[in-house]
Structure formats: structure tokens, C-alpha cells
Amino acid sequence: MAKLLYRLGLGAAKRPLAVIFSWLVMLAIAAAAFLTFGGTLVSTIDIPGTPTAQTTDRLQEEFPDAARGTGNVVFQTVDGSELSTDQREAITTVLEDAGEVDGVAEVIDPFATEAELAEQQQQLTEGRQELKVAGQQLASAPAQLEAAQEELDAAAAELEAAQEQLDAGKHQALGAGLPEAAVEQQFATQQAQLDAAVEELEAGREQLAEERTNYEEGRAEYEEGQELVELGDRLLTTTNDYSVVSADGSAAIGTVQFVDQDMDVSTEIREAVVTTFTDAQIDGVDILPSQELSMAVPQVLGWAEVVGLVIAGIVLVVMLGTFITAGLPLLNALVGVGVGALAAMAFSSVVEMSSVTPVLGVMLGLAVGIDYALFIVHRHRTQLKTGMEIRHSIAMANGTSGNAVVFAGSTVVIALLALNLTGIPFLGLMGTVGGFVVVIAVLVAITLTPAMLSLLGHRALSKRERRQLNERADRTGVTKTLQPMSTARAVFTAIGTIAVLALIAIPVFSMRLGIPDGSAEAPDTSEYQAYAAQAEHFGAGRNAPIIAVADIPADLDQTDLLTTTVEQAEQIAALDEVEHVVPVGENEAGDILMYQIIPVHDANHEATVNLVYQLRDLDPAGEVTNLALAGHATGVIDISDALAEVLPLYLGVVVGLSLLIMVLVFRSLVVPLIASGGFVLSVGAAMGAVVAIYQWGWLGDIFMVHNPAPVLSFLPTIMIGVLFGLAMDYQLFISSGMREAYAHGTEARLAVQKGFVQGRAVVAAAAIIMVSVFGGFVYADDSYIRPIGFGLAIGVLFDAFLVRMLMVPALMHLLGPAAWYLPKWLDRILPDVDVEGAKLAELNTTDDAGRHADETATDTPVTTSRRKV
Template sequence: MAELLYRIGRFAARHHWTVIGAWLALLAVTAVTYVSFAGALSSSISLPDTPTTRVSQQLQDDFEGTGAGNGSIVAETTDGEALTAAQERELVDLFDRIAEVDGIEDVTDPFATQSRVDESAEQVSEGQQQLQDGLVQLDAAQAQIDAGRDALEEQRRRAREAGTLAAVRSQLAAAEQQLDNGQAEVDRGLARIEEQRPRLEVGATLSGLSSGFRTVSEDGSAAVANVVFSLPINEVEVETKTEIEDLVADAGIDGVEVHPSQEIAQTVPSILGPGEIAGVVIAAIVLTVMLGTLVGAALPLVTALLGVGVASLASLSFSGLVQFVSVTPVLGVMLGLAVGIDYSLFIINRHRRQLKQGAGLHESIGLANGTSGNAVVFAGVTVIVALLALNVTGVGFLGLMGTVGAVAVLVAILMAVTLTPAVLSLVGMRILRRRERERLAAGERAHDDAITERDRPMSTLRACWVLGFGIAALLLVAAPATQMRLGLPDGSTQPPDSSGFRAYEVQAEKFGDGSNGPLLVVADLAAPLGEGEDAVLREQAAIGAAIDRLWSVEAVVPIGASVDRTSLAFQVVPHGAPSSESTEELVRDLRELRPQTVDGSEATLGVAGNASANIDISGQLADVLPTYLVLVVGLSMLILIVVFRSILVPLTATLGFVLSLLAAFGGITAIFQLGFLADLFGVHAPGPVLSFLPIIATGILFGLAMDYQLFLVSGMREAYAHGAPARVAVQHGLHAGRAVVTAAAIIMISVFAGFVFSHDATIKPIGFGLAFGVLLDAFVVRMLLIPAAMHLLGEKAWWLPRWLDRILPDVDVEGARLERSHPVG
């Protein structure tokens, strides 16, 4: 591989315009394919075959008007007063216009809905009052009849004593018949009441269950219209949502603000905003300080940006065929920029060092490409493998994210080993500082590879202190990760000035937190319901009451029965917000609940809805994380054993990676979930950690950790192989590689940190997690803990069983054989 890259570097140096032109042509081709074939990005994340999707499909198949995606349009008065009749009419007109948009199944009228709810409750109340009044009247009539019978019996006794019974017998019989008729009327009244009582009790139960559900706030200042789409929310066209937003923006209702909810107002995050640009500027400053020339600093930036353009356009060209989550291309840009700059820097740094040692221009370019370029290819392939391994999780959108990230890294590698040599040839000796060129012209040569006094080993006591304190510090930072909860962003995490956030806040304030994430519950019955509406109502009351007894339920609203009458659907409004622990617990409780039906059998409950979907996605990703982590750790051990021909070096490298990864998880949890330093990082609503962040961070940080391990420890191995004592070799390798690794790490941290200031709630934690992870791994693990551990291990660090030494291939990552065949100077 080193010899091949040497030849590629020489070819690119000699034919630099051809190579540059080829890359520019490829950029143009990808731009054309993007314009021709790219599709819309989805802001919704979903997984197939989860409990939520199965219930949603059942709703769509068996219940009319349910099962598709839905969102909300929230209206509020600007002065906090109740909506006027004129404002209500204008809002209803707006909702009617939205209902005519293609892809919209229905938009509910919140005022008519609230009126029906109020009327139903009033009718139940009136019915109960009438029933009570009837009972009072019947009790009074019964008392009169009983009193009449007593009086009649007294008259009969007196007549018998007076001997006049025969004379008044007919009168007494007529009076008794009148009392019997009155008793019959009372009995018929009681029968009618007893007949009506169960229906009224069912009505009262259902009314009580849904009493916490409102579409117009109690003070009348806010209303919520439910928007029902024709398709599941993740399949709704962006054009449909955009048209809704346009109609809302143009509504112009005096004294009323209208806010589409997050499901409608979600937007695709910007790829390059002010924060991202600031990250690139910091990277440029670091490059300028590191390389000493503006030309040298510009070169990695130009190649990285060109690579990002090619990779992003090429990947997005397939978005018309495969559904892309909106965060996917941003992740590709993140990785492409970071590794593109770093990989080019490694080759440029090696080239500069060789020029100062007296190598010819084209020869130095070829050697830099065959040595550092070889290490770049190996390190980059490690990152690619870690990203592609995301496909083994079985999570479609996650595998696609890994694939797009892998494409970005692959393009960065190809750019580094082809375009970088071409531009280096074009730049020529100007890659060196003026003083360096003057010294070279004067015959001075650098000798950076020699063992010097600065390579004196650290003390064993210092190594023990560094190792112990470093591990303790990482474990301390990792401690919050024990409380990590996973979830997906909701309206509360959107930017405070967004309509999604405002819609969420208004609903939470006016209707309760749970109104932002109602659950859809389907009860599967043991047998079909009997004929008639009463059978449905009785079953809804029985099952609804069982659901309502769960402690975190605010309201239970019956939706209807399935076509085959074997299932009932309910809307359940929880007490807590969609991302709260109480709602997560409620979903589990509902799925475990087996409510008793009217006939004594048990019903089985299924749960759907946005909150339920988030819980399912987070749970499934949490389940696959350990498997993926084991895969990555195992891969790490295998690769490093082959590279360093050692058992203990890979073991320490892998344990160091696990420590830095856990510490990164701890930092993410502390800031984004627990709210520590939340204001500093613009986190206005701490909540669950982004569900796919741990697994994405594991893959990316693993690859980058192996990069830094490779560039630092390979120098230690090279010095050891050339006869330096093990502990001296540790210091020599550290001194030889730490400057470029420090610059590379700062660049990568800057690029990732630029995304921390994104307004998107998905991008922000990813940017922080990667930046913080690289910071800990590069500066704590690779530059402190690994040298200290290898010092303590001494010669044992390079121990390898003889049988394993015989079967392992010699990959020669640093291109030592190439250096021997092409000596510099």
C-alpha cells in the first residue's frame, strides 16, 4: 500500500492540473445529479415493526380517520383575553383552508369540538338531575300511596267496628283501586328510571373520563385544531407542511397569533451556520500557527471543503430514492470537514519535515503520501468500518447515517492522497516559511528523528500519579451517565423563537403538559361487541375507567370501535410532558394493563402516538448499543494487535477509549439532561439525551481515537524497533507526534464545537458530544494516560506470543520499508 500511495503522490505531483481538474469535474457531476435526483429530507424519525407502528397500522386499517400522522395548529390571543366571535370565525376559515391542502385528511374545528364536549357534559348533568328529580317525585308519590293505604285500612277497621263495612265496601274498593293505579304508575316510573340509570351512569363515566380534555382553554384565550394527514407523519411531503406554514403566516387575524406545532413546523437544519463557520475560522487559525504560512493553512481547508461538497452532493443525490433524516447530511459535513482537514494536515506536516531534511519536492510529496498517507488510509478505513458497522444494528436511519458519514470519510481520504499532493506540487517550496526556505538554501538540514535529551523518560512516580488521577477524573466526569435517559426532541427543545416551541408552550400553559403528547390506545377485545350503540358505550366506560385509574392519566377520550367491533380506540392525555419519566412509565403501564370488560374477560392494550414512538425508538437503540459497543471494542483490539504487534498496547488503547467514551456520555448527560451549564450551551429545556447520539458517538469517536492512537504510538513503536529503550521510545514518539496531533485535535474540536451553537435540537448535542469526546480522548487519554501506562509496562508493552507473531500480517502502517528504499537527504 505504501509503495502504491508513493506512486500516486508522485503522479499527482507531476500532473497536478489534471488531478485538480478531475476533482472539480467530479464536483460538477455530483451537483448535476443532486439537482436532477435529490428528494426532500424528513425531519421525523421512525422505525419499522415497533409496538407503536403496529398499533398505528391497526388504527389505519380498522378505524376510520385514524392511524395517519397528525399535528396541531395552536391559536392564542395577544392580550390574553378570550377569543371574540369574529376571531373564532376567522380561525375557522383558516382551518377550512388548511383542510383543502393536498395531503390533509381533516382539520378539526376546536370551537365546535369544545361545544360538543360541553353540551355532552351538560346533557349528562341534566339527565342526572332529571333522574334525581324523578326519584324525588316518585318517592313523594310512594309516600302518598303508602299514607293512603294506611288511611284506607283505618277506615276499614272503623267501619268493621261500627258494623257499616258492607255499606262502604264499594267506596273502599274504589279508593283501593285508585291507590293500586297510583302504585302501578310509580312502579312504571321506577322501571323507566332503572332502565335509564345504566345509560346515564355510562354517560356520566365517559363524561368524567374526558373532562380533562379540551380544545379551547378554560379562559377562552387559546384553541387547538388537530390536523390529520393522509399519511404517517414521517411520509408527509415537505411541500404539504410548507403550504400549511404559508397559510398560517398569511392568516393576518387581528389580535391572534397562530403557531403550527413541531410536527408541521420542523425544518431541515442548516448545514453551515455562524457557529459552523466560526469553527472553520478557528481551524484556519490553528493551521496558520502550525504551518506558519497562509498558503499552507488554506490548503487543508480547500481540500476539505471540496471533499465535503462532493460527498454531500453525491449522498443527497440518492435522497429521492431513500428517505434521509434531515440530520444525516449535517453529520456527513461534520465528519467530512473534521477528518478532511486533519488527514491533509498529516500529509502536509510530513512533507514539510522531509523538505527541511533536504528531500526534493516531488520525491518528498511521494514519500509523504506513502508514509503519512498510508497511515491516513489505515486510520480512515478504521473510521469507515466503525461507521458502516452501524448497519448491523438493524436500525435503518442509523445505518444510513453511518453510510453517509463513511462516504464523507472515504472522499476525505481520496482527497488527502490525490488532491493534497497535487496542490502541494502547485504550491512548491512556499509550503515552508521564508526562514525555513532560507536555511534550506544555506545548506542547513533538520534532523528531527534523532534521540535527544528531551526524550528522557518520565519518572515512575509521575506515571503512577498521571494514570491514577486521569482515570479518576474521567470516571468522575462519567458519573452522570448512570442517570442517562434517551429520547427524541419535542417542541420544548426547539429554538425559543420558533413556532414549534411557541405552540408547545401555549399548549402546556393553557391545556397541560400532556396535551403536547396524547397517546392513542387500542383495546383488543376477547370477543366482538354486541349489536347497538349501548354495547360500545358500556365497554368504553369499563375499559376507560380502568385506564383512568392509572395515576398519571389526565383524560381518557373514546374514539370509536373498529369496523369488525373487536377493538376500541381511545385518546389518553397524560399528566406529564411527552419526554417526561411519568409519560414513559404510563406507556409501559398501559401495555401491561389487562382491563376487565363487561362480560368479565380481559382486553389487551396497545399504545401509539408521538410520545410512544419516541419511547420505542429510544428503547430499541438502547438495546442495540451494548452489542455495537462490543463489536467496536472487539474491532479495536483486532486492528491494533495487527498494527502494533502487541497485546497490551491494544488493550490499554481500548480501555482508554471506553473511559473517554463514558466520560463524553457523562458530559452530555450533565448538560443536556440535567441542565448543568445549560445556559452556556444554549440548552433552554434540558431533557432526555438524543436517542441515537450514544451509538453514533461510539462509532465516530472510536474511529477518531484510533487515528490519534495510530499517529502517536506508531512513532513510539518505530523508535523502539530502531533500538531505543522502551521508555525512551515512549517519550520520543510522544514528542514527535504530539504537535501535529494537538493541532489535528484542536481543529476537529473546533469544527464539531461549531455545531454546538446550531439552533437545531438534534445537531447541538451531537456537536457537543463529538467535540467533548475528542477533547478527552486526544488530550487526556492519548497524550497522558497512554504514555503513562506504556511507561509502567516498559518492555512488556510490546510483548506478543510467538505463534501470533508468525501468523499476523506486517501492515507497515508508517511505511518504514518505503523510507528505507527512498532515503531522504
């Protein structure tokens, strides 16, 4: 590899314009691909297969309207007074304007919703009154029916007596010898009157029977009506005065419903809707679009990130001595980031890419791009100062430091690609994109850097350095004699750094994972103000609605359906942390009910997390056979649980990988254990610092944390992946010099000091640059980016300055020769990894090469009893 990189560097130095042109072409191609094929970045995070994702998919199938993307906008009076009629009409007009935006399905007017709720309440009240009147009527009906029955019975008795009297008269007449025909004729009129009376009696009986039937039917309807009204009252109780207009009338919540789901709503549509609201002017009313409505894609570079780059530039100027040389690593990093990030984002139309993904790529690309170029430039400048010929020096720098850069970059890429082992798509994609950008940064470092150095020539050195080179001053001055550190100092340093890191790591044991919501945004943004307004006027839980989907039999009648709806709502409402339960309705097939649950607290509150677990553990009420949940709060929990589950696996893989790589590089069993232990300490301390600041709120004013909340759910995994690669970089540049000196025969403890002195300047500069670049993102506008920037910056700070430059040298001093212990059988089977390019010695035969007697030990081969190291 070293020889290949030597030839690559020499070729780039000979044809610098061709190399530069090639990278410009690749940059143009990447930009064109992004503009042509780039899709929409999403601001939401989803893990397929989680309970929330499965329920959301069902909602899309069974309740397509409810599965659409939505966002709230809060209207509140400036002075806290009740919204006037004119203001309400103006709000309705603004919402109607938003509804005209392409991509918006409908808008929900809070005052229309409030009127519907009031109408339903009025209907329920009228129903109660009607039932009261009907009940009174039904109460008197039995007595009336009984009186009518008695009248009919009395009439029947009279008719029966009259008929008996008539029959007796007929019998007497026949006994007197009158002819039967004469008798019938004599009594015909009386008999006709009696028959008519009997018919009238039968009609009365039929009428009474009909009235009895009507009474029974009315009674049944009354009882059913009573049951329905009672169910309605019970259902109304579970809603607990749910409203979209505040109790004092000073605030109202409007809702915008998009045509597509949240992830499919384009940024242009969201911006058009938000612009409609922000451009509207209603006298005395603040219009506050919520975070769910805007979901803005974060800026890749803002003012804070630029400040970070400026600080990195200052460090480069101090390190390299000239502005033009200092600009070279910055320029190379920008080219690498441009090619890598734009090429990756060109695939955003093919894969679902989170808005955080390219930002992480830019963050990593800038940091490693600057550092990797710095390593090569620093080596080249060192060689130029010894009188080495320019092109040969460029090639040698590429074959030595460039070789280390390739190895270091490979460890970062491997750690990032290992994120795919988590099985979480968005996290794996972040690792893949980050790894791709790092690969581009490495390629830029070993090709574009040599080309640019060739164009610079001796201007890579300052005027003073060039003057000293031309004067060929006698370099036999007094050299400071190195001495190993004292054992007492080593003990104090080792114990002190371990204690400090362990102390800082303590908060990690109380770490909670979550996803930022509107409360994490800057206080001067509408997203935060909308969140705060909803919490103030409607309760904190209004920002964290939970959707419940209940499976029921499809053959329930209206009463049974309503009964089941009420029983399930009451069961949910009985939980302590539930504020409102609002039935939404059933699907067309009639086998699924949907509810909206408003918790007492916000999505990241521990009580809300416990509520979700309680809801999932419920034995469903009534005819409900299964209860499933969806929404932001449940999604946060599912994502956090999934990430927490894979975190130990990923940490184990990364630490195990670090042990194998370092055994291979340093040919020692002890050094890898020290390095990996230091990595665990630095990552633990970095996570502890993140918890203390972002979850506990310590130093919140400094780091823009005005509302402490759980740690970003995927931050620990990202930190482990990125910091592992960077830690291995620093370990390589610090420990390789120690290994070289020890292999040359230097006493073990003195070799530690020599290697440390040799590598500390470039490692310190590289770490400061990393901290500056990552630290610039601490003040980004996006609440996802800020903790990532801080975690990586503080992690690099701890790892480079406390672990690699204090703890590792101290422990290796204490161990002495034992630090390099490796069983002979293992030494025989391990391949020879020439990380520092020692095999280039055979190429270093020019006169210039022979001049650098005081060059660092890594420029010449070191031979042990069996192989080069």
C-alpha cells in the same frame, strides 16, 4: 499499499489539473444526482417491529384518518384576556386558509370542537331531564293501572249480578207458562244492554292490557335510558373536562390534518402551512405552530458551524505557516463533503433518511477531511524543509502519512458500518452514510491533496522557510536532548488522568434516553412557545398524547359496546398519571376501539415512562381482549429501549475490534489494552459530560440548554462509533513513533518520549480542528444536532489530550519494555502491516532523499530480528 499510494501520489503530482478536473466532475455529478433523484428527509425516527410501530401500522389500516400526519397550532391572547368574538372568527378564518393548502386533508376548529362538546353535554343534560320526567310518569302509572283494574273488576261484578237477575226473571216467566219465544222477546232489550256492557268491559280490559304493555316497554326504555345516561356520565368523568379551549378562554388549540402520514408529508407542504399561520395577523393574538406541525429539516451549515471552520482555519495557519497552504485542507474537506453528502442524499428518495443523517455525514466529512489532508501536508512540508524534491516528497508523503490516513480512515469506516449490527435501520443508515463520506474524504486526501500540493510547489512553505531552504543553511545546530519523563511524574499523570476521566464519567450512571420534543427548541421559536403554551393552559401532558387501541368482539350490541368502552376508559383513567381519557370511536368492523390518553406529564418525564409500562401491563377491562399503544411518548420509550438493548453489544464489538486492530498494528498485547481502556474512559467521560449538561442542566446557559431532558436516545451509540475511529487515529499517530524508536533499539522509556514528541504537534492540531468543527454544531438550530456536536467535541478533547497525550505515554513509561510484549507464536502468525510506509525506503534513493538525516524515524525502515515494523 505504501508503494501503491506512492505511485498514486506521484501520478497526481504529475497530472494535477486532470485530478482536480475529475473531482470537480464528480462533484457536479453528485449535485445533479441529488437534484434529480433526491427525496424528502424525514424528521421523525421509527424502528420497525417495535410495539409502537406495529400499533401505528394497525391504525393506518383500521383508522386511516387517525393515522394521518397531524400538527397543532396554538392561539393565545397577548395579554392573557379571553378571546373575543372577533378574534375567534379570525382564528377560524386562518384555519380555513390552512385547510386550502394542497396536502391538507382538514383542519379542526377548536371553537367548533368546543361547540360539539358543549352540545353533547347539553344532550346529556336534556336526556337526564327527560328521564326524570319519564321516571315521575312511570312512578304514578302502577297506581293508575291498579285503579283502572279495580274499576273494571267492579263493573264486571255489576254486569255479572245483572245477568244473574235477568236469567232469574226469564226462569220465572218460563215457570209461569209463557212461551220461550215470548220470554226471549220480553227480555231481549235488557239482554242487548247487558251484552253491550260486557263488550265495553272487554274493550276496557284490552285497553288496560295495552296500557300495561306500554308501561312495561316504557319501563324497559327508561331503565335502558338510565343505563345509557349513567354510562355517558361515567364516560364524561373519564375525560375530566377535556377541552381544546383553555378554562379562562385565553388560548385555543387548532389541529391540521395532512393527507399523508407524518413521514410522507413533504417539507414544502409543511412550510406552506406554517407560512399560512406565520403570515396571518390577528390583533392581540399570538399564533404558534407546534414542532409536530413544522418538523423542519435542520440546516447543514449555520453561523456556528462556520465559526468552527474559521477556528479550524486559524489552527491550520498556525500549524502550516501560510494562508494558501492552510486553505488546502479546508478546500479538500469541502470537496469531499460535497461529493459524499450530495451523493448519499441522492438516495433519499429510495430509502427513508432521517434529517440528522446527512448532517452527521457533513460533520464527519469536514472533520476527518481536514485532518487527513493535514497529515499529508504536514509530512510533505517536513520533507521539503530537508531539501527533498517536490514530486518525490509528495509521493513519499502519500505513501507514508497517506498510508496511515487510509488505515485510520478504515478504522472509522469499520466502526461506522458496524452500526448496522444494531439491527436498527435509521442508525445503520447513519453509519453507512457517515462511512461513505469518510471514504470519500480518504480518497480526496490521497488524490486531490497531492495534486493541489503539486500546484503549490514550494509555496507550501512560508517565505522564511523557503529562504532557509535556498540558503541551505548549515543544520548542525544544537539539538535538544530528550530525556524520559520521571517515574513519579508518570505515576501522577496516569492516576490523575484516570481519576479525572472517571470522575467526569459518574453522571453516566444516571443517564436516561429519550427524543427531544418542543421543549428542547430555542425559547424564541414558535415550536418552543407552542409547547410552553399548551403546557401552561392545558397541562404538560397535552404535548404527549398516547393512543390506545383496544380489541373487542365484533358482535356487541350498542349497550354492551358502550359499557365496554366505559369500563376500559375507567380502568385507564384510574391510573395516577392519567389526566384525560377521550374515546375516539370504533372502526368500521366494530372490533377495535380507540382512545386518546393525555398523561399528567410530558413524554420525557419519568412518570410518563412508568405510565406507558403500566398501561402495557394492564389486564384489559370488560370485553377488551388486548390493549396496544402508540404515540410520541410510547415511540420514545420503544426507541430508547431498543437502543439501550443493543448498546452493550455494539460497545463490545467496537472494543473487541480495536484490540484486534491494534495488536496487528503495534505487535503488542499490552498497548491495545491501554488504548482500548483509554477509549472506554474517554467515551464514558464524554457521555458523563453530556448527561451533566443536557440531562442535568449544568452550564445550561452556555450550551443553550434551557430545559434539561433525557439524552438523545441514539447519541451514545453514535459517539461510540465515531470516537472509536478517531481514537484509533490518534493512537496510531502517537504510538507508531514510539514503536519505531523502540524497534530501532532506543530504550523503551526514551522511545515513548521520542514518539510522543514526534507526533504531539500534528495530533494536537488535528484534535483542535476536530473539536472546532464538532463544537460548531453545539449551537446548531436543531435540538438533535446540538448534543451530537457536543458529545463528539468533548469526546475528542478528552481522548486526544487526556488519554493519548497524557495517560497513554505515562502508562507506557511505567510498563517499559513490557508494553511491547507479544508471544513469539503470535508474532509469527500475525501479518506484516506497514502502516507508516517503511517499505518505501527502497524508493528513497535520490540525492534529495539522502539529505534528511534528521527526518523522523518513520521515513526509514526499521528491521527487527525477523521483519519490518
